[in-house]
Amino acid sequence: MQQLNVIGLGKADTEKLAGKLNQLLSNYQIFYMNVRGFHWNIRGERFFELHVKFEETYNDLLMKIDEIAERILTLGQQPQHTYTNYLDNSSIKEVADVHDGRACVESILQSYQVVIKLQREILSAANDIDDEGTASLMGDYITEQEKTAWMLTSYLK
Template sequence: MKQLNVIGLDKDSAEALATKLNALLSNYQIFYMNVRGFHWNIKGQQFFELHAKFEETYNDLLMKIDEIAERILTLGQRPQHAYSTYIKNSEISEAKDVHDGEACVRNILESYQITIRLQREILELAGKSDDEGTSALMSDYIKEQEKTAWMLTSYMGE
């Protein structure tokens, strides 16, 4: 007989989902700090528009970081919370001393590629686990980020 957690999900499935969500959380934390740095250090002709866009982006990432951590808790698990863990577990690398607008936008696009892929993996696992809460969260993130990636790609003239 399967052991169910407080929200009625199989405990093993919830643990597997939380592990994947913690990996996503690590990527979001590094992504967030990169964009925060871009916001602080952007220079050049595109300063005003990119400075504002980067602030919008990091605020959105911060909201998602909190939602992901709370989803992990809802699954009955613990969100990781050490930057050493984030750096170790993130596919997104730290971006240091980047101030060129084009390089910043390219980094953001690469980061969205990683997060979208991870979210699709979580979406698939959540579907197999009958976890509608995680499925809905990932579906919303994917839809929003695909549009943002398209817009940033258009901004780059590609």
């Protein structure tokens, strides 16, 4: 007989899914700090435009970080919470000393590509175990971020 967690999902299934969510959390944390650095260090003729956009972006990322951690807890698991874990488990790498707006936007676009891919994997895994909460969260993120990726690509042309 399968052990269920408090929301009626299999404990083994949610443990595996939470592992993927912790990987996503790690990517978001590094992504967030990179964008924070872009916001602080941007220079040049597009400073005012990009400074505001980067603040909007990191605020959105921070909200998602909290939602992902809370989803992991809802699944009965523990979110990672050290930068050592984040650095070890993130496909997104730290970016330092970037001041050029175009390079910052390119890095943000690449980071969205990483998280969108991982979120699709999580969406599929959540659907496999009938975890509507996680699937819905991932679907919402993907929809929003695909549009953002298109807009960033248009900005770079």
